Amino acid sequence: MALSDDQVKLFRHNGFLRLPGRMSDETVARLKEAIHTDVANEVEPYVRDKNGDIIRLSQVLDRDPIFRETATSPLVLDSLESLLGPNIELITNRHNHSTLNPPSRGYTGLHRDVLQWTRDIVTVLFYLEEATVENGCTHVVPGTHLFNWIQNLGTKSSVEDVITDEIRAQEVPVPSPAGGLAVIDSQIFHRVGTNLTTGTRTSMTMGYVSVDELAGVQDPYRILVRGESAYGGNVARSMM
Secondary structure (H helix, E strand, O other), X not given: XXXXXXXXXXXXXXXXXXXXXXXXXXXXXXXXXXXXXXXXXXXXXXXXXXXXXXXXXXXXXXXXXHHHHHXXXXXXXXXXXXXXXXXXXXXXXXXXXXXXXXXXXXXXXXXXXXXXXXXXXXXXXXXXXXXXXXXXXXXXXXXXXHOOOOOOOOOHHHHHHHOOHHHHOOOEEEOXXXXXXEEEEOOOOEEEOOEOOOOOOOEEEEEEEEOOOOOOOOOOOEEEEEOOOOOOOOOOOOOO
């Protein structure tokens, strides 16, 4: 559903928002089944933890159709249209993965999804299991998407080195029920929480942008999922 004016203002101010609505139980079950099937069959590409267990499946949009079906559903795009406008693209070379977040993962540092504000994206988190403080729900530092002093550091790993204790003290968890959805500005400082339980906290992550009306060529890593690929540049657009 579309976001209210208050919800849009909260997202702009805080850098994150719990989206209205939830995925159906059937959708959650199909996503989890597809994830566990590919983990069991070791379908590449994937990431293993220090124990050799698969903790992330990459490029999920190229796997079972349920991933793209969910990522492009009206439940998601209707809300994103309130933030990104009528022309929306789904990114395939940032996020586009599912994670299990097992206890073995340990602590992950605060980071941003992209470094440059001119390349800002909107990240949607799809929670396939209940996300609690105990099992490692997402943590954010509200408002830090508005900080511009951390630009041009060069690498995402260097972000953690310059975050002050005052900033860390404002970190808050964002729990969610199974089937819940959250959206964050890619510039906000955030991290995956530490899982202190014996189970997993499975989720899926996707990135979205507004159509770039000055893009001279079609980016092969972007999929138009709503509206049109409107071009407004002063030179002819190349189809290469």
